Amino acid sequence: MGAMPQPPAPRKTTGRPARISRTEILRTALRIVTDEGVARLTMRRLASEVGSTPMALYHHVRDKEELLLLLLDDYAAQHLHRPSTAPxxxxxxxxxxxxxxxxxxADCPWVVEVLTADDLMSKSALWFxxxxxxxxxxxxxxxxxxxxxxxAxxxxxxxxxxxxxxxxxxRAADDRPTYRERVFTDLDPDELPRLAEVSDRWAPLTAQDIYVHGLTALVNGLLARPD
Amino acid sequence: MGAMPQPPAPRKTTGRPARISRTEILRTALRIVTDEGVARLTMRRLASEVGSTPMALYHHVRDKEELLLLLLDDYAAQHLHRPSTAPxxxxxxxxxxxxxxxxxxADCPWVVEVLTADDLMSKSALWFxxxxxxxxxxxxxxxxxxxxxxxAxxxxxxxxxxxxxxxxxxRAADDRPTYRERVFTDLDPDELPRLAEVSDRWAPLTAQDIYVHGLTALVNGLLARPD
DNA sequence: TTAAGTTTCTATACATGTAAGAAAACTAGC
DNA sequence: GCTAGTTTTCTTACATGTATAGAAACTTAA
Incomplete structure (x- = not known):
């Protein structure tokens, strides 16, 4: 929650005084998102909650994507804690x-809408x-x-x-069969023997959390070949 | 380009006859996308090109996301070729x-809008x-x-x-400094020595294509530990 | 006090995806 | 032929992000 990069440059001299601030916008946005989910965060809703108009927000935030990026920043700053005892x-x-x-x-619900940023995020993550x-x-x-x-x-x-x-x-928003389920029925065991063999176990297998497993493999592999 | 799964089930008996088909929709959509890019593919544009109305499309395709998914399917089917000599x-x-x-x-321009599908795609990819x-x-x-x-x-x-x-x-749509660039200036060399050391080389380094490198490491790591 | 300049805010408008429901075009049973 | 049922299409409407143009509220210079 430290000072964020503030592109609007705090020159206190000329011009019409601002009635809303970026931090106020972010605070309100964060409240909406935590209370009611990211789907309820619209520019109009946010504007009315800070007592302004939608387009006024665009003087403090470039677009909705930047808004979410800054939100993720806040979120990370609050939840990423350096361990007291690192290995x-x-x-x-x-x-x-x-x-x-x-x-x-993974615990941040609106993360997907932002995660495609080209690199990792806030100052709070840099230590990691x-x-x-x-x-x-x-x-x-x-x-x-x-x-x-x-x-990698x-x-x-x-x-x-x-x-x-x-x-x-x-899956939550849809009761129709998944694409995967459609494709995985009727596998030709001659052409795709392995997949046919696991076809009925595929769903539970891919539901398992393998993150650490894959990460360990990746790190081991990276370290095994110095170049 | 084989027969796709056709949820509207080809019962030829009752009801108003269809004037457009899913395959026609997909054919037109693919043309628009290849000719003018994915940004030009709107439901209205697509509807007018097939001589219909936007909402009529929704009887052949659940939503735009499914449309893109099916497009990616077609794309993969056309471009994924099994090598004649596999290792x-x-x-x-x-x-x-x-x-x-x-x-x-990576060569498919609209891939990002779809790639978050929970599993890999068309029948043409299953062989891989x-x-x-x-x-x-x-x-x-x-x-x-x-x-x-x-x-993994x-x-x-x-x-x-x-x-x-x-x-x-x-980067293409924006000339303002990247988030990365903003964060990577003024790194404290005491707290983040490694990052400070590479800060000026970071951009070119991360621009390099390391896919195969990382993939090899991952595969090696996966194979090194049988469980 | 007035004029110019600067910044912020507002009003209006547009393109988009798509929900809801009515209408149309067919088939089957009478 | 007529009615009921079924499927597809069309009309209308709404919520959304945001572009554009200009008004409003301030500071500074004259």
């Missing part, structure tokens, strides 16, 4: 940092990124390889969250 | 299959999924672990595509 083994530190980020983001990069270098990677490794971890983490979240969302 | 070594087969999927999807699962089992994984492994690969692949594509999209 000493560097490999474990990498995994712990990635898992921490993953846990916080540092842990990952530093842990990888401590295991013998060059700094460049460590950055690439971090990036981020792809994996973001992909897991985005896919799992939207899948859950879709 | 014999199972680990290489896994990597080759994942890379093939990745290449096709089979290659991955089968390759992993051939390396000694149990069938369950192989499915989990495939899933899919998370990584989808995440890479989604993040890279939207990042490029954002």
């Amino acid at each position: 000493t083994e560097p490999r474990e530190r990498v995994i712990a940092a990635a898992t921490a980020i993953h846990e916080v983001l 990124v540092e842990q990952i990069v530093d842990g990888l270098t401590a295991c013998g990677l060059t700094l460049e390889s460590a950055v690439h490794g971090y990036r 971890i981020w792809y994996y983490t973001a992909g897991e969250i985005v896919i799992r979240t939207t899948a859950a969302h879709r | 014999t070594e199972p680990r290489e087969r896994v990597i080759a299959a994942a890379t093939a999927i990745h290449e096709v999807l 999924v089979e290659q991955i699962v089968d390759g992993l089992t051939a390396c000694g994984l149990t069938l369950e672990s192989a499915v989990h492994g495939y899933r 690969i899919w998370y990584y692949t989808a995440g890479e595509i989604v993040i890279r594509t939207t990042a490029a999209h954002r």
Whole structure:
């Protein structure tokens, strides 16, 4: 909740005085989202709650996407806490940092609408990124390889969250059979023997949480080949 | 381009005869998208091109998301080709299959709007999924672990595509500094030494294509620990 | 005090996806 | 032929994000 980057530059001199502030907008938006869900956060609703008009918001926030990005920032700052006792083994530190980020983001309901940002988010997350990069270098990677490794971890983490979240969302809003279910019936065992073999176990198998498992594999693989 | 699943069930008996078909809709939509980009594909535009009204489309397609999903299906069916000579070594087969999927999807401009589907797509992609699962089992994984492994690969692949594509999209539509750029200035070298050290190299580093690198690491890691 | 400049806010308008319900075009039974 | 039932299509309407144009409220310079 520290000072955010404030593009409107706090020059206190000229012009019409502002009646709403970005922080007020964000505070109200966060309340709406936590109370009633991200679907209820519309620009009109938000404007009326801060006692203004929709277009006035656009002087404090570029568009709704930036608004959500800033919300995620706040959310991360509030929920991402550096552990009091971090693992000493560097490999474990990498995994712990990635898992921490993953846990916080996976619990954030509106995360999907933002997560496609090209890189990881707020200042509060940077410490975890540092842990990952530093842990990888401590295991013998060059700094460049460590950055690439971090990036691979981020792809994996973001992909897991985005896919799992939207899948859950879709299932909740829809009682018709999933695409997967339609495709997975009538598999030709001659052409696709493995898939046919697991076709009935596919749903429970893919419902399992394998994040840490895959993350560990990825980190191990990254560390096994120094380049 | 084979027969798609047709939920409206081809009963030829009662009711008003249809003037448009799902395949006609998809054909037109694909033309619009390939000619003018996904942004130009609106339900109204599509309706007028098939000589109908917007709401009539909704009897052949649940919503726009399903329309895009079906488009991606078509796209994959046209562009995913099984290699004539697949690698014999199972680990290489896994990597080759994942890379093939990745290449096709990364070239598909509207992929991001759909890619968050909870599982991989059309029948044309199933052969590649089979290659991955089968390759992993051939390396000694149990069938369950192989499915989990495939899933980790899919998370990584989808995440890479989604993040890279939207990042490029954002940069194209925006000349203001990226969030990353704002955050990466003024890093405290005491608190975040590694990030401060690479801060100026961060942009070019993260612009590099590391998909295969990360994929190889992930696969190696998955194979290293049979459970 | 007035004029110019700067910033913020408001009013209006548009394009979009799509919900709701009425109408149309057919078939089957009488 | 006529009625009921079924499926597809059309009309209308709404909520949403946001572009555009200009009004309003302030500061500074004259």
